[in-house]
Amino acid sequence: MLHQFEFGLELDVVRAINVTVTPSPFTVAGEGENVTLSCQVSQRRKSDSLPVVRWMFQPAWGGDEHLVAKVNMRKAKFYGNYTKSFPTPKMKLTVVKQGKIYNLLIINITSTDRGLYSCRVQEFKKHRERWKASTNSTAATELKGKPNLTLYYILKNKLNYLHYFS
Incomplete structure (x- = not known):
């Protein structure tokens, strides 16, 4: 007796998500300036998967890492408790190029605000009516402050100084 079997094989090519943060590896800004950090997401595994993007902040002086902003699978934007703790809006998240670039305006x-800003991307795909995480990737940049510049001068044998931000 001859048995005939059919086998279905679905190939799932595993590619890592490519996440790039610019400017990188660091950016320098002076007090009072605004800075935009960009997180570009490319090379997603499948077109039907959805990314969850989180901007995280690790202060330069140490302490806990904070969730700054998040875009969930429905493209809704959320700001973490760290961001909400400021009396006036401190950060703004924008999504451009059909969900491929996630800009964080500080x-x-x-x-x-000095410290390490990380963009974490987690990809989800639907499997049997449930969403499952499939791939993760992270990229980061450091925000450094411009140094204060103090100028000293001597006038009539007296030491004087001017202090300003460069």
Whole structure:
């Protein structure tokens, strides 16, 4: 007796998500300036998968890492408790190029904004009516403050100084 079997084979090519943060590896900004950090997501595994993008912040002085902003699978934007703790809006998240670029605008830079900003991307795909995480990738950049510049001059044998931000 001859048995005939059919086998279905679905190939799932595994490619890593490519995440790039610019400017990189660091950017320098002076107090009061605004800075835009960009997170570009490319080379997704499948067109039907959906990314969840999180901007994280690790202060230069140490301490806990904070969730700054998040875009979920429905493209809704959320701001973490760290971001909400400011009396005026401090950060703004924009999504451009059909969900491939996630810009984080940091408004009115202060010394407390110095640190490491990471863009974390997690890809989800639907499997049997449930969403499952399939791929993760992270890229980061460091925000550094411009150094304060102090000028000293001598006038009539007296030491004087001018202090300003460069």
